[in-house]
Amino acid sequence: MARVNRTVRDFENGLISLLEKVPFDRITVDQICQEAMLHRSSFYRYFHDKYDLLAQTIDGQLNKLISNQQTTDGIVDAILNYVDHHQELFHHLVATKDRPGIHAEILQIISDLILHRSQRDNNDLVLQAVSQSDQPELMSYMIGGSINGAFMWWQKHNYDVSREEVAKFCKQQIHNISNSGRLV
Structure with missing residues (x-):
């Protein structure tokens, strides 16, 4: 994982803090800078726009x-x-109207992480199934899609189902996917 400098971390933390209170589509670069207590020129030294910051923040948070x-x-x-x-x-x-592909970005990040881990770690049966698959990238997308899909469903149902129940179901389905991939 790449080392993040303090300025980038402050912008990421500023965005996370704002997202606790405000939908992403209503957040501006100026608000992010104010929350991070950094200048706008610093923002553009590291990011193209707020979407670039969002993608880097999601990637960093998931990696961490x-x-x-x-x-x-x-x-x-x-x-x-x-x-x-x-x-x-x-x-x-995810309530954002101007960025409908947020789940696709999350899926991409999760899938990349699973694929990279399967290439270096083989202590987990699911990661073994990915590395042994004829289509490891596709297999990582299937598993990443299960995780992302469970997250989307859980949110759609306002988190009314317990985290434990969602986790149990998600794990079971991921193991089913990985086991069926080994049989092919």
């Missing part, structure tokens, strides 16, 4: 969340715990 997880089940638990503790942030993130 799952970097210490040894299994796919651990990854699922880490993501669902984070979502559970930041429900308002995710509501403001």
Whole structure:
């Protein structure tokens, strides 16, 4: 994982703080700069626009969340715990009207992480299924899609289903996908 400098981290933290209170489509670069207590010129030194910051923030947060997880089940638990503790942030993130592809970006990040882990770690049955698949990239998308789909469904239902129940179902389906990939 790339080392992030303090300025980038401050902008990421500013965006996260704003997303706890305001939908993404209503957040401006000026608000991000004010929240981060940094100048607008600094923002554009590191990011093209607020969407670039968002993509880097999501990537950094997911990497940080799952970097210490040894299994796919651990990854699922880490993501669902984070979502559970930041429900308002995710509501403001996906309620965005001007960026309908946010789930596609999240799927891409999760899938890339699974694919890269499968190439270097083989201590998890799901990661083994990805690395042994005839189509490892497709398999990582299938598994990433399961995680992202569960997250979308959970949010659509206003988190009324317990995190434990969503995690159990998600893990079961991921294992089903990975086991069927081994049989082919």
